[in-house]
Amino acid sequence: MxxxxxxxxxxxxxxxxxxxxxxxxxxxxxxxxxxxxxxxxxxxxxxxxxxxxxxxxxxxxxxxxxxxxxxxxxxxxxxxxxxxxxxxxxxxxxxxxxxxxxxxxxxxxxxxxxxxxxxxxVSDRRDGLRRARDAAFADARDKAEQYAALCDAELGRVLGVAEAGAVPLGMRQGKLMAAAMDSAGMPVEGGDLDLAASVTVTWELR
Incomplete structure (x- = not known):
């Protein structure tokens, strides 16, 4: 089978x-x-x-x-x-x-x-991308556990992992990173930069 x-x-x-x-x-x-x-x-x-x-x-x-x-x-x-x-x-x-x-x-x-x-x-994105990948894998596992339960099964071993990408999404307004730039009159609103990751995972059902 x-x-x-x-x-x-x-x-x-x-x-x-x-x-x-x-x-x-x-x-x-x-x-x-x-x-x-x-x-x-x-x-x-x-x-x-x-x-x-x-x-x-x-x-x-x-x-x-x-x-x-x-x-x-x-x-x-x-x-x-x-x-x-x-x-x-x-x-x-x-x-x-x-x-x-x-x-x-x-x-x-x-x-x-x-x-x-x-x-x-961001000069170094590594930590942010790790956290984004952790969140993406956790999201995949949560979905997989739901599907497994619907099939009266449990998740077994991970059989395959494929990253679809890890990219910056854009700015999310938040704290002020720098004061107004006096000469040019152009304030820098730092906010937070959202990094996104997506992954496709295959689990064995048992």
């Missing part, structure tokens, strides 16, 4: 307190030719990187994401020059300095500075 089994999926979450801010900053420059556009964008990016370092961000937390250059056209479709852009990823570990960095960069670079992303994150 074939062995009886039950397979269920479980989901779990764990709240963690963000301790870093991930910035994605972009500098663009318009010029009549490609070379001048690239030079302008590079000069702006050099100033941006210098400002970031002046506010205590280490080299390990600064990374160039990409660089692009493309042609520009006017409203009639006539080529009028080129635009070069460079993007920088910055991890800020002193949350109260985020506003200072953005204000200083805007003052130095002006409208050539674009802020693509300001995202709160």
């Amino acid at each position: 074939a062995r009886r089994t039950v397979t269920v999926s479980g989901a779990g979450q764990a709240a963690v307190s963000p301790d870093v801010v991930r910035l994605e900053l972009r500098v663009g420059h318009d010029a009549e030719d490609v070379a001048a556009a690239l030079v302008g964008a590079s000069e702006g990016m050099t100033r941006l990187a210098s400002i970031v370092r002046e506010h205590g961000v280490t080299d390990a937390d600064i990374r160039t994401l990409d660089a692009t250059v493309g042609q520009r056209w006017d409203s009639t479709g006539t080529p009028v020059g080129f635009t070069a852009q460079q993007r920088l990823s910055v991890t800020v570990r002193r949350l109260e300095s985020v506003g200072e960095i953005l204000a200083a960069a805007a003052a130095s670079i002006g409208n050539a500075l674009l802020v693509d992303q300001v995202r709160l994150d």
